[in-house]
Amino acid sequence: MISDHEVGLARLADAHRIAEMSRDFIEYGLGWKWTAARILLCLRDDSTNVAVAREGDDLTGFAIMQYKEEEAHLLLFAVSAAHRRQGVGSALLSWLEETALTAGVGLIYLEARTRNAEARAFYRQHGYSEIARVRGMYRGVEDGVRIAKDLWVLL
Numbered sequence: 001m002i003s004d005h006e007v008g009l010a011r012l013a014d015a016h017r018i019a020e021m022s023r024d025f026i027e028y029g030l031g032w033k034w035t036a037a038r039i040l041l042c043l044r045d046d047s048t049n050v051a052v053a054r055e056g057d058d059l060t061g062f063a064i065m066q067y068k069e070e071e072a073h074l075l076l077f078a079v080s081a082a083h084r085r086q087g088v089g090s091a092l093l094s095w096l097e098e099t100a101l102t103a104g105v106g107l108i109y110l111e112a113r114t115r116n117a118e119a120r121a122f123y124r125q126h127g128y129s130e131i132a133r134v135r136g137m138y139r140g141v142e143d144g145v146r147i148a149k150d151l152w153v154l155l
């Protein structure tokens with residue numbers, strides 16, 4: 001099980017690896033839009049957090065969350081295939097939720113492909129609810145679900 005202190009903000013040098021993980025674990029079959037250049041923009045954006053989990057020099061997971069006034073949108077989230085089911089995703093998500101609460105933001109929302117049973121189970125396990133199904137959400141070719149969690153409800 002990973003411990004919380006191995007999760008933290010990404011560095012500029014992580015952009016390339018994060019982009020590769022997005023291509024391989026999130027955007028497969030849809031075309032690669034989250035390139036290293038786009039990740040770098042997120043890293044430099046004050047209203048966006050790019051978080052990573054590390055094991056030594058290895059980047060084992062990452063998350064990109066964009067903050068609005070009262071809610072946060074989890075744009076990308078993945079754990080490398082070799083490190084799944086070891087608590088890495090849970091550690092990243094806890095870090096994001098704590099950071100959101102510290103920023104005074106109580107609502108996190110995100111989207112997942114309808115057929116992504118693993119992610120849907122993961123978010124359900126962490127108290128997230130599926131609030132809508134959207135036909136063709138993914139570039140018109142795949143359906144998706146909107147998922148959300150009100151962090152304040154649990155306080």
Ligand SMILES: CC(C)(COP(=O)(O)OP(=O)(O)OC[C@H]1O[C@@H](n2cnc3c(N)ncnc32)[C@H](O)[C@@H]1OP(=O)(O)O)[C@@H](O)C(=O)NCCC(=O)NCCS
Binds near residue numbers: 085
């Ligand atoms: C979804 C994902 C981030 C989960 O990361 P992870 O590090 O494996 O998750 P954890 O080990 O913290 O899992 C916590 C709990 O979530 C649930 N869970 C996680 N993966 C699951 C799976 N494949 N099937 C069923 N439940 C799962 C389980 O309850 C698990 O607890 P357990 O292992 O004790 O049973 C990871 O599978 C992933 O990166 N998938 C590909 C990218 C992706 O789908 N991203 C999300 C897009 S919205």
